[in-house]
Amino acid sequence: MIIAPSLLASDHACFGKGAVRATKAGADWLHLDIMDGHFVPNISFGPQVVKAIRPLTKIFFDVHLMCSKPEILLEPFAKAGADEMIIHVELGEQVPSLIWKIKSLGKKVGLAVNPLTDISKVEPFLDKIDLLLVMTVNPGFGGQEFIHETLPKIQLPYRISVDGGINNQTAAECARAGADTFVAGTSLFGQRSLKAAISKMRKVVNAHNPALADLKM
Ligand code: DX5
Ligand code: ZN
DSSP states (O other): OEEEEBGGGSOTTOHHHHHHHHHHTTOSEEEEEEEBSSSSSOBOOOHHHHHHHGGGOOSEEEEEEEOSOGGGTHHHHHHHTOSEEEEEGGGGGGHHHHHHHHHHTTOEEEEEEOTTSOGGGTGGGGGGOSEEEEESSOTTOSSOOOOGGGHHHHTSSSOEEEESSOOHHHHHHHHHHTOOEEEESHHHHTSSOHHHHHHHHHHHHHHHOHHHHHHHO
16 A cells, blocks of 8 residues: 655645655655646646755655646656656557656656546556556646545556545545555645654555455455
8 A cells, every 4th residue: 555645735835844744754655746737727846846855855756747748748857856657648649658758767657547538548558557546636736525436447456546635534435446555635734743644544544445354354
């Protein structure tokens, strides 16, 4: 199980502090949301920010590219210290070459699918990627409400990350459906003790993970 706090929900005046805070609180990965103001109607931060926080922590950088032209950003983010780069399946025919490019940069590759996109679109790529990111809100903003209609997508027998509106209750629902990686912004960074919030989410996920439940029998 991976708990990945999303830096988007941390104090934007102190991204470095947020990254260190997540590391010290026992997060497995740090999720970095990159928004270009075109693929999504919002702008977040770019490779310079990632480069600046890279020396502060050894934590795995999970870079989620909500961008129309990721091809111009893959190398800069690889150099800035990304460990994984996630692109969106909605980019269509560019997807195979983007996957190839991320791999050739020596990074892990993720593929994200928006709530309104049919899951069949990701199937041709499942043997070529490391992780499938099921968007559980429409991308662009933190703090939105979890869309329950996305739950059937999580049932695909694959390494699945869920992103958007994840709190202890929705994490439990996603764990039951088969998710193993949990991206959460508001519900984690919004707590006074990030450490307590992460361990609580870990417990909740453990209690609702069907594989673990089977082991107990
Ligand atoms: C949404 C982003 C998410 C976002 C999640 O566009 O991809 O990673 O940070 O934030 P919360 O957990 O607040 O919904
Ligand atoms: Zn994200």
